[in-house]
Amino acid sequence: MKELFGNAVVGQSGGPTAAINATLAGVVRGVVENKGKNIAKLYGMRNGIEGFLQENLIDLSAFFANSEEKLRILEQTPAAALGSCRLKLPKPQDDPGFFERLITIFKKYNIRFFFYIGGNDSMDTVAKLTAYLETCDYEMKAIGIPKTIDNDLLGSDHTPGYGSAAKYIATTMQEILRDCAVYRIPAVTIVELMGRDAGWLTAASAVGRLAGGLEPDYIYLPECVFDLDKFLIDVKKALAKHPNVVIAVSEGVRFANGRYVGEGSQSGATDKFGHAYLAGVGKVLEYAVRDSIGCKVRSLELSLPQRCAAHLASDTDLSESAGVGKAAVSAACNGISGEVMSIVRSPEETYSVQFEHHPASAIANGVRRVNPEFCVPEGNQVTDSFCRWLLPLIQGERNLVYQNGLPAHLTF
Amino acid sequence: MKELFGNAVVGQSGGPTAAINATLAGVVRGVVENKGKNIAKLYGMRNGIEGFLQENLIDLSAFFANSEEKLRILEQTPAAALGSCRLKLPKPQDDPGFFERLITIFKKYNIRFFFYIGGNDSMDTVAKLTAYLETCDYEMKAIGIPKTIDNDLLGSDHTPGYGSAAKYIATTMQEILRDCAVYRIPAVTIVELMGRDAGWLTAASAVGRLAGGLEPDYIYLPECVFDLDKFLIDVKKALAKHPNVVIAVSEGVRFANGRYVGEGSQSGATDKFGHAYLAGVGKVLEYAVRDSIGCKVRSLELSLPQRCAAHLASDTDLSESAGVGKAAVSAACNGISGEVMSIVRSPEETYSVQFEHHPASAIANGVRRVNPEFCVPEGNQVTDSFCRWLLPLIQGERNLVYQNGLPAHLTF
Numbered sequence: 001m002k003e004l005f006g007n008a009v010v011g012q013s014g015g016p017t018a019a020i021n022a023t024l025a026g027v028v029r030g031v032v033e034n035k036g037k038n039i040a041k042l043y044g045m046r047n048g049i050e051g052f053l054q055e056n057l058i059d060l061s062a063f064f065a066n067s068e069e070k071l072r073i074l075e076q077t078p079a080a081a082l083g084s085c086r087l088k089l090p091k092p093q094d095d096p097g098f099f100e101r102l103i104t105i106f107k108k109y110n111i112r113f114f115f116y117i118g119g120n121d122s123m124d125t126v127a128k129l130t131a132y133l134e135t136c137d138y139e140m141k142a143i144g145i146p147k148t149i150d151n152d153l154l155g156s157d158h159t160p161g162y163g164s165a166a167k168y169i170a171t172t173m174q175e176i177l178r179d180c181a182v183y184r185i186p187a188v189t190i191v192e193l194m195g196r197d198a199g200w201l202t203a204a205s206a207v208g209r210l211a212g213g214l215e216p217d218y219i220y221l222p223e224c225v226f227d228l229d230k231f232l233i234d235v236k237k238a239l240a241k242h243p244n245v246v247i248a249v250s251e252g253v254r255f256a257n258g259r260y261v262g263e264g265s266q267s268g269a270t271d272k273f274g275h276a277y278l279a280g281v282g283k284v285l286e287y288a289v290r291d292s293i294g295c296k297v298r299s300l301e302l303s304l305p306q307r308c309a310a311h312l313a314s315d316t317d318l319s320e321s322a323g324v325g326k327a328a329v330s331a332a333c334n335g336i337s338g339e340v341m342s343i344v345r346s347p348e349e350t351y352s353v354q355f356e357h358h359p360a361s362a363i364a365n366g367v368r369r370v371n372p373e374f375c376v377p378e379g380n381q382v383t384d385s386f387c388r389w390l391l392p393l394i395q396g397e398r399n400l401v402y403q404n405g406l407p408a409h410l411t412f
Numbered sequence: 413m414k415e416l417f418g419n420a421v422v423g424q425s426g427g428p429t430a431a432i433n434a435t436l437a438g439v440v441r442g443v444v445e446n447k448g449k450n451i452a453k454l455y456g457m458r459n460g461i462e463g464f465l466q467e468n469l470i471d472l473s474a475f476f477a478n479s480e481e482k483l484r485i486l487e488q489t490p491a492a493a494l495g496s497c498r499l500k501l502p503k504p505q506d507d508p509g510f511f512e513r514l515i516t517i518f519k520k521y522n523i524r525f526f527f528y529i530g531g532n533d534s535m536d537t538v539a540k541l542t543a544y545l546e547t548c549d550y551e552m553k554a555i556g557i558p559k560t561i562d563n564d565l566l567g568s569d570h571t572p573g574y575g576s577a578a579k580y581i582a583t584t585m586q587e588i589l590r591d592c593a594v595y596r597i598p599a600v601t602i603v604e605l606m607g608r609d610a611g612w613l614t615a616a617s618a619v620g621r622l623a624g625g626l627e628p629d630y631i632y633l634p635e636c637v638f639d640l641d642k643f644l645i646d647v648k649k650a651l652a653k654h655p656n657v658v659i660a661v662s663e664g665v666r667f668a669n670g671r672y673v674g675e676g677s678q679s680g681a682t683d684k685f686g687h688a689y690l691a692g693v694g695k696v697l698e699y700a701v702r703d704s705i706g707c708k709v710r711s712l713e714l715s716l717p718q719r720c721a722a723h724l725a726s727d728t729d730l731s732e733s734a735g736v737g738k739a740a741v742s743a744a745c746n747g748i749s750g751e752v753m754s755i756v757r758s759p760e761e762t763y764s765v766q767f768e769h770h771p772a773s774a775i776a777n778g779v780r781r782v783n784p785e786f787c788v789p790e791g792n793q794v795t796d797s798f799c800r801w802l803l804p805l806i807q808g809e810r811n812l813v814y815q816n817g818l819p820a821h822l823t824f
Binding site for chain 1: 713809812818819
């Protein structure tokens with residue numbers, strides 16, 4: 001069998017994470033290790049497939065030639081350094097012209113290897129491109145490399161990017177818990193965390209339990225039905241024990257009828273111009289506590305830093321994120337295509353992982369929720385088994401390169 | 413003159429910072445260096461003067477005896493490790509019984525040196541205690557040691573705790589700016605920062621300008637009158653230049669009539685139960701942009717982590733915060749009393765500071781605002797001179813002790 005030879009292209013897509021650039025660095029390193037056997041040159045597409053359609057490409061092989069320092073800074077840069085997009089591809093049968101345009105550009109740049117780093121939609125891009133490639137005479141290997149802080153992709157023990165987000169949330173929650181503990185006045189602090197469909201991020205706020213630290217009194221995940229009366233009973237119970245009650249709640253918790261808890265305020269509250277206030281679940285619970293219990297209460301959201309706080313990235317996550325990028329190059333050069341990379345944890349007691357791959361069509365568009373055994377039966381806390389599962393993923397810190405007091409970031 | 417000899421007590425008061433425990437460690441080190449010449453034993457009061465009144469004391473000399481490791485972990489622990497309180501003391505003439513009770517406890521524990529680490533109210537405590545001590549026959553030296561992330565205390569070039577909060581804000585703003593830059597769709601992101609009366613914290617978001625990084629398009633401080641029409645013109649101008657517009661705004665910005673911009677929503681919006689929504693300035697500006705410009709817009713608050721993100725503390729700030737604690741012990745042992753410590757910057761080009769002290773009565777209850785020359789005439793950005801002033805304060809990172817993936821914290 002004649003081995004495939006040509007150029008490669010890599011793109012980033014979907015929401016930023018603290019580790020998506022470590023995966024990009026891994027792809028660069030994988031191409032370097034291939035030593036020109038299959039891949040002559042690596043292009044980067046700016047703003048994902050959207051930029052690719054405009055031939056907005058950068059020669060990454062030239063940019064990173066002999067520069068370990070640049071790769072190191074790329075790995076500690078948050079958000080997609082190549083830029084991102086949110087373009088859902090049409091089905092090949094619905095718009096073959098779209099795919100013909102892609103193939104024309106692949107041919108023009110002799111691109112034979114396609115790497116796409118992203119979430120569910122990006123894996124869908126790989127699946128559709130693969131389906132189209134099977135119908136035409138252009139040979140190209142396409143591999144999807146997952147990234148998502150949400151950890152909700154099928155087929156992986158965990159996703160690249162999740163460990164860093166979890167480390168940020170766990171550390172910040174420790175600091176908030178210390179902050180809340182200084183006064184003796186009864187007070188409730190509600191921390192709203194990301195996670196529309198899965199509670200992996202919110203659950204991470206418990207891990208201080210196994211790291212000599214503190215943990216929130218209660219944790220509410222989208223996987224467990226939320227009951228406002230039970231919640232208020234929980235808060236009263238905690239206040240009876242100590243004055244500083246801290247609650248972690250996923251933005252995506254829902255009532256038994258399937259409605260988001262955050263929806264209450266969205267439909268009910270308006271400002272003087274008649275705008276609906278999109279307050280979120282934290283504010284809804286804050287007002288419920290004020291109304292029913294009457295103690296001091298506040299709510300806060302950890303917001304964007306959950307997905308971009310690269311200064312606190314987990315070294316384990318960055319290393320695995322780079323590793324999965326490198327493994328993708330190796331897989332493609334070995335003839336694999338139409339697959340999505342995954343991280344599989346060894347069943348041994350000592351933590352280790354392997355990189356595998358599964359058909360993109362089986363991965364895209366599914367949602368992986370928190371395992372039922374990771375939630376307590378009352379639905380208001382996570383179990384020790386979850387904390388033990390999470391702990392290896394937040395281990396290690398990068399020795400960051402600083403520039404004038406701020407972490408250095410790389411831009412193309 | 414016979415030198416004063418006895419025990420010392422230290423307390424923490426007011427809101428937490430990332431550096432208030434470094435100052436506590438500095439006081440401990442100062443007492444160790446005194447080698448029993450003036451101070452036999454150092455007590456810590458739990459929950460400030462409130463706990464002291466209940467004789468809730470801990471023997472810090474015993475706790476930290478020969479334990480450099482414990483002091484090191486104390487220095488990286490956020491929030492007041494001894495606990496805090498928000499007790500405003502009565503005037504001595506209004507309630508002499510209150511002060512007699514304090515003196516009784518001072519006598520019981522033979523306390524001759526009193527150190528109080530806190531903000532404005534704590535300096536007021538030192539001023540009132542000093543005034544009372546002058547009217548009675550109990551000799552005790554009382555020193556106030558400032559801490560506030562707000563940097564709004566008179567008499568100092570900057571306050572202990574500000575440098576770490578500024579480093580957190582500057583770093584997080586860099587990460588948010590990278591996050592916002594990944595898409596090409598026009599979008600406005602409004603970041604609300606702490607600072608009710610002074611804009612020092614918000615101004616810190618600009619410093620990336622001098623550190624090879626990015627900066628928000630506009631920065632609005634309480635020191636400059638806020639005009640909603642001008643703000644919307646600013647946003648439109650920025651959108652004409654690039655798609656990703658980022659705004660930093662102090663919670664305390666006001667209109668020309670003196671009303672807080674955040675007040676608009678507080679008085680206008682209610683939920684279905686009639687509760688007023690306390691939305692804050694970020695939400696008010698978000699709705700204004702949506703209403704007038706109609707592009708994608710979101711607002712977020714950096715919230716509590718601004719004052720407790722010890723994992724990202726500035727080494728310069730921690731060192732100075734410890735230094736000012738140690739200097740306070742030295743000053744008290746040299747007979748100084750009724751004074752508040754301050755940080756004075758050398759006029760030399762190379763950054764260095766000295767620790768001085770000023771009468772507590774002159775410091776308490778004043779507010780130090782951002783120097784007018786640090787704001788541009790248009791009132792929507794800070795100057796390079798501000799960034800140059802700030803830069804030394806955010807330099808350096810601690811080599812943190814981690815425990816199972818999370819920064820170690822000390823508890824008593």
